[in-house]
Amino acid sequence: MSRALLFERLRRALGRGGQxxxxxxxxxxxxxxxxxxxxxxxxxxxGTELRATPVGAAAACPEPLAFLDGTQRYEVVGYFDTVPIxxxxxxxxxxxxxxxxxxxxxxxERRLLVSRxxxxxxxxxxxxxxxxxxxxxxxxxxxxxxxxxxxxxxDRARSGLEQSVGAAFRRSDDAWLIVDGVISxxxxxxxxxxxxxxxxSHATLPFAGPDLTTYLTxxxxxxxxxxxxxxxxxxxxxxxxxxxxxxEGQDLLHGLVRIEVAETDQSIERADELSRWILAERVPxxxxxPRWDRLLYGVATVERHLxxx
Amino acid sequence: xxxxxxxxxxxxxxxxxFLFWTxxxxxxxxxxxxxxEGPGRTVYGVVTDAFAYSDLATPMDAVYAADGDPAGAIxxxxxxxxxxxxxxxxxxxxxxxLQSVPLGVVYLATDADVGVALRxxxxxxxxxxxxxPVGLYAAGGLEAPIQIDADFLLGPEAAHLNITxxxxxxxxxxxxxxxxxxxxxxxxAHKGRIAALCFNVKGPDLLFLDQPGTLTDEDxxxxxxxxxxxxxxxxxRYFAPFKNDGVNLNTLRTNPDLKPTEPLVWGLREVLDxxxxxxxxxxxxxxxxxxxxxxxxxxxxxEFRDEVSGQTFLVRTFAELxxxxxxxxxxxETTGRSEIWRTHHVATIRKIRNRLGxxxxxxxxxxxxxxxxxxxxxxxxxxxxxxxxxxAGLDPLAQDLVFARIVSKLREHLERRDLGVEHVVVFxxxxxxxxxxxGHDTYVRKMLLDLSxxxxxxxxxxxxxxxxxxxxxxxxVGNAGTSVFGRLDADELSTPGYGILSPxxxxxxxxxxxxxxxxxxxxxxxxxxxxxxxxxxxSGREGVERFPPxxxxxxxxxxxxxxxxxxxxxxVNRIKDLVAGRATDDVVRALHATIRNRPDDVTAFFTKCxxxxxxxxxxxxxxxxxxxxxxxxxYA
Numbered sequence: 001m002s003r004a005l006l007f008e009r010l011r012r013a014l015g016r017g018g019q020x021x022x023x024x025x026x027x028x029x030x031x032x033x034x035x036x037x038x039x040x041x042x043x044x045x046x047g048t049e050l051r052a053t054p055v056g057a058a059a060a061c062p063e064p065l066a067f068l069d070g071t072q073r074y075e076v077v078g079y080f081d082t083v084p085i086x087x088x089x090x091x092x093x094x095x096x097x098x099x100x101x102x103x104x105x106x107x108x109e110r111r112l113l114v115s116r117x118x119x120x121x122x123x124x125x126x127x128x129x130x131x132x133x134x135x136x137x138x139x140x141x142x143x144x145x146x147x148x149x150x151x152x153x154x155d156r157a158r159s160g161l162e163q164s165v166g167a168a169f170r171r172s173d174d175a176w177l178i179v180d181g182v183i184s185x186x187x188x189x190x191x192x193x194x195x196x197x198x199x200x201s202h203a204t205l206p207f208a209g210p211d212l213t214t215y216l217t218x219x220x221x222x223x224x225x226x227x228x229x230x231x232x233x234x235x236x237x238x239x240x241x242x243x244x245x246x247x248e249g250q251d252l253l254h255g256l257v258r259i260e261v262a263e264t265d266q267s268i269e270r271a272d273e274l275s276r277w278i279l280a281e282r283v284p285x286x287x288x289x290p291r292w293d294r295l296l297y298g299v300a301t302v303e304r305h306l307x308x309x
Numbered sequence: 310x311x312x313x314x315x316x317x318x319x320x321x322x323x324x325x326x327f328l329f330w331t332x333x334x335x336x337x338x339x340x341x342x343x344x345x346e347g348p349g350r351t352v353y354g355v356v357t358d359a360f361a362y363s364d365l366a367t368p369m370d371a372v373y374a375a376d377g378d379p380a381g382a383i384x385x386x387x388x389x390x391x392x393x394x395x396x397x398x399x400x401x402x403x404x405x406x407l408q409s410v411p412l413g414v415v416y417l418a419t420d421a422d423v424g425v426a427l428r429x430x431x432x433x434x435x436x437x438x439x440x441x442p443v444g445l446y447a448a449g450g451l452e453a454p455i456q457i458d459a460d461f462l463l464g465p466e467a468a469h470l471n472i473t474x475x476x477x478x479x480x481x482x483x484x485x486x487x488x489x490x491x492x493x494x495x496x497x498a499h500k501g502r503i504a505a506l507c508f509n510v511k512g513p514d515l516l517f518l519d520q521p522g523t524l525t526d527e528d529x530x531x532x533x534x535x536x537x538x539x540x541x542x543x544x545x546r547y548f549a550p551f552k553n554d555g556v557n558l559n560t561l562r563t564n565p566d567l568k569p570t571e572p573l574v575w576g577l578r579e580v581l582d583x584x585x586x587x588x589x590x591x592x593x594x595x596x597x598x599x600x601x602x603x604x605x606x607x608x609x610x611x612e613f614r615d616e617v618s619g620q621t622f623l624v625r626t627f628a629e630l631x632x633x634x635x636x637x638x639x640x641x642e643t644t645g646r647s648e649i650w651r652t653h654h655v656a657t658i659r660k661i662r663n664r665l666g667x668x669x670x671x672x673x674x675x676x677x678x679x680x681x682x683x684x685x686x687x688x689x690x691x692x693x694x695x696x697x698x699x700x701a702g703l704d705p706l707a708q709d710l711v712f713a714r715i716v717s718k719l720r721e722h723l724e725r726r727d728l729g730v731e732h733v734v735v736f737x738x739x740x741x742x743x744x745x746x747x748g749h750d751t752y753v754r755k756m757l758l759d760l761s762x763x764x765x766x767x768x769x770x771x772x773x774x775x776x777x778x779x780x781x782x783x784x785x786v787g788n789a790g791t792s793v794f795g796r797l798d799a800d801e802l803s804t805p806g807y808g809i810l811s812p813x814x815x816x817x818x819x820x821x822x823x824x825x826x827x828x829x830x831x832x833x834x835x836x837x838x839x840x841x842x843x844x845x846x847x848s849g850r851e852g853v854e855r856f857p858p859x860x861x862x863x864x865x866x867x868x869x870x871x872x873x874x875x876x877x878x879x880x881v882n883r884i885k886d887l888v889a890g891r892a893t894d895d896v897v898r899a900l901h902a903t904i905r906n907r908p909d910d911v912t913a914f915f916t917k918c919x920x921x922x923x924x925x926x927x928x929x930x931x932x933x934x935x936x937x938x939x940x941x942x943x944y945a
Contacts, residue, residue, distance in 0.1 A: 065385075100384075102387075285366075285370045285373065287366045297386050
């Protein structure tokens, strides 16, 4: 059954109880990830000052390469009084590339019904199409704030699903794995020497002042010095910025990604090599996705695979 | 399993077509038959087009990714791509209610699937199966024999077969030879007896049907797979007119090591009913028609007494007809009574005399002056026999006469049910010449039209072939229940008649290899590609190399050779002595009579027919009576 039909069936089920005001629109405020824009200066690991280093010509990873990503889709399906009730699909997958061809080696998906814990407890829904995913009540019950809370709950669930899928992959394969996003907030990846996190989001920037200028004006095919981000949660990681495409005439963030790898003895030595691998992954272009300047094709195929299901 | 049906709002599945996608290496292609399994419904289809594309948004993205340098376009990841196949529905099971194709799983068709898909189960099973193998469908390592329904190939439901293909690839002739092999072996007994009559219209095409051809192991395997035995036709009779000398046959099949070709010789009676063929359009008017009818009904072949002149005529040959005309003209001139003879104007009579008189001249070799006739075995056609009439060396007028008379005679006998067989396949090649779409109406075209429109009720079936179907009369090809296409010229494929074919099928037709055909048959809702084995008879080209025609020899030698063909005991020298100094017409007449009668003692019979030689004796001028008057008498 399609997601749209499942959502619609859920709305009808909620409406039958008489307690819920059925809704079917998505307030613009809940689109995308709940990013906080901030500066979080990092500790430089390589050298004494932040520098831009040319990495050389792109060179594809000579080994099989895996890509991990997850997707989420959610809609407001109703309100209990003024508390939003959100239905969500989350999914994650690993696709392994061997000799240029991709195959999906791990995949998982979940359907969630997200709202405040107390609201979920009052809903009487038949069947188990959607599993409850509650969050704690906030003091001020502003509907949009509750939506943001729901969004975060979904985000956490998706992150957990990605880690679950990744762990399953790692149990059977030790191929290099490119993770869409940071690895420092995932215990499974933060210490994995063959995991590479690629952050496209720049809501949190790792420098301030002149270093920020150096970071944001990094030339194409250059990387920054290796640094230790201040935002790690489970383990310290090493990171560096990498400009995939020229930003001149575009935007400061155009083609800029931040690479995260586990803190190892070789992480600085291998920064150039890893950068060349990532540069090689610029093509094929992942257009028409608007994030094509930072979205690696392998990651894009994972997203496309998950959305197509 | 090879694929999955896909349908979108823009490209939905319908009851008659659907799309499915496969892995890149799936063994499926244009013409492949597939089976779709959906909830409560099985659908069979044939692939008519194929598409492949990647997730590349625009070609410019590839340029941008490679930085404008194609050599730099080496990408670590192969783009996601799709192999998408457009498929035309062959059959739904159940047939009702007719619904769109479900989003099911797609399999390559097995033997059994092919049978169901093409509805062959309806006529290849049961108490009275009527299937006739015509080739093998092959795809994805699978092979399935394809049979067509004899009721729809040879009547009475539908009938006729038309083959289109470029020249030089042996598709047309080879296909017909193979089809006849199959028909002769598998034509159902309950449908009666069948024979074939083939017009050889060019070169040696059909002149060695009784000789074994060269088959490869693959050909033999195909025969086995189709349940057919390979081998030449066992019973073939060849007919050809004489050349103008009346002795040498006008055919390339004259090698003495072969079964002799029989002469095809017609006389006045045989030709008179088909004078319309020989007269041009200006000749044919009501008056001429009336006089020809008068000759046919009152004069030819019976004793005719003319009350006006008081003379009695017996007209059986062109020579006797000429005598009849002369007598009329002499009577009119002598009496000076009128320009009308028995209501016919003398000008009309003169015109008909000229035209008929020309026939034996223009069609010399086919039409005889003297009435010795050798014809096809009307009334004695035999089951599974092929009768080949070689008209390749005849001028167009004589060819028209042969076509018209033979097909008309077949009709007459089949109508009366006294031909000897119940079904006759008539094969005519070069329909572009004999039944063109454009041009003035000819007797042969009318005859072919009539055959294609009404022949099936009689058991008279037309197998026809041409290079350009688009240039053949639409009603001739349109009435062909079964159509076969070999490799086609691109120009031909661009004509409107092929508009229903997908570009991919057209491309496949334009490059179709030898031994493969596209087949349309009333039971098949879509064209099907099949391959067939090489016919197990000697091709015309190989035949003339292995059995070169005899060199044309002098008259006496030719007569002796023809008589020796009847009996090896005939002495060539004896025959040459017999005919030496004899009038050519007398010799030819005696030869034809001998051939027709096939006596035990050929030499004796020939001698008798030749008659006693009447020696020409010179008569010395009479000496006269001596003058009575002395020579010196000045007053005498």
